[in-house]
Amino acid sequence: MRALRRGLLVLLVLAVLFVGADRLAVKLAEDEAAERIKGADGVSSSTDASVDIKGFPFLTQIAGRELEQIDAELKGMKAGPGDALTVSRVDARLKNVRIGSDYSSAVAETATGSAFVSYKELTKAAHEGVRVSYGGKDKNGKGRVKVSAGITLLGQTFERSVTSTVSVSKGDIVELHADEVPGDGIPGLEGAIRQRIDFARKIAGLPPGLELERVQATKKGIELSVRGKDLELSE
Structure with missing residues (x-):
C-alpha cells in the first residue's frame, strides 16, 4: 500500500507539473500572437490585441500542428486614410487552425466574429x-x-x-x-x-x-x- 501511495503521489506531482507547463506555454503563445497581430499590416500601433487559445492540452495540439479554436479581440483602432470608417472593436473566432510544418504560418478553416462602429x-x-x-x-x-x-x-x-x-x-x-x-x-x-x-x-x-x-x-x-x-x- 505504501508503494501504491508513493506511485500515486508521483503521478499527481507529474500531472500538476504538466498542467503548469502547458498553461505557461499557452500564455506565452497567446502573448506572442497578440504582439504579431498588433504589428500586422493595416493594424494601427494604437491597437490593443488579446488572444485566447482554446482546448487542452495545448502542447498536444501544437505537436499535432492543429489548434481547436483561437479567440482574438482588437480594440482602439484609429482612423484610416481619407474618409474610411474606423472599427473600434473586432472580436474574431478562428476554428480548426492548421499550423504549417515550419510553424511560421497557419490557416484557419473558418473565422467568424463581430465588429463595432460608433x-x-x-x-x-x-x-x-x-x-x-x-x-x-x-x-x-x-x-x-x-x-x-x-x-x-x-x-x-x-x-x-x-x-x-x-x-x-x-x-x-x-x-x-x-x-x-x-x-x-x-x-x-x-x-x-x-x-x-x-x-x-x-x-x-x-x-x-x-x-x-x-x-x-x-x-x-x-x-x-x-x-x-x-x-x-x-x-
Whole structure:
C-alpha cells in the first residue's frame, strides 16, 4: 500500500507539473500572437490585441500542428486614410487552425466574429455638417439610423432628419440610404439633400481576410458580422 501511495503521489506531482507547463506555454503563445497581430499590416500601433487559445492540452495540439479554436479581440483602432470608417472593436473566432510544418504560418478553416462602429465615427466619416445617430426600429424590429443635415437652396436653408437603412456590400463597405426625404414640393430639394445624407464608406482596421456579412443598427452604434474561410495567418 505504501508503494501504491508513493506511485500515486508521483503521478499527481507529474500531472500538476504538466498542467503548469502547458498553461505557461499557452500564455506565452497567446502573448506572442497578440504582439504579431498588433504589428500586422493595416493594424494601427494604437491597437490593443488579446488572444485566447482554446482546448487542452495545448502542447498536444501544437505537436499535432492543429489548434481547436483561437479567440482574438482588437480594440482602439484609429482612423484610416481619407474618409474610411474606423472599427473600434473586432472580436474574431478562428476554428480548426492548421499550423504549417515550419510553424511560421497557419490557416484557419473558418473565422467568424463581430465588429463595432460608433455613431461618432459614422458622423466623422459622413459629409461635413451631417450627423448620424440611432433611429429606432422599423415595423419588423430591424434597427435603423437617423441622419440629419442642412442645405441651402434658392437662398433658403432647409434642415432634414430622416431614418436610413444601413447595409453592407463588397465585403468591406457600409452604406446608408435614406428611406424617404421630404421635399415639400420644392424642385431639386430632395435630390440635393439625398446627395449629402446617402453615402458609402469603406471599413478601415478590419483584419485582412475577414469580410462583412451583415449589419445591425443598435443604440450605441452599428454591429457588423464578419466571416472568413481558409484564413491565412502568417508572419
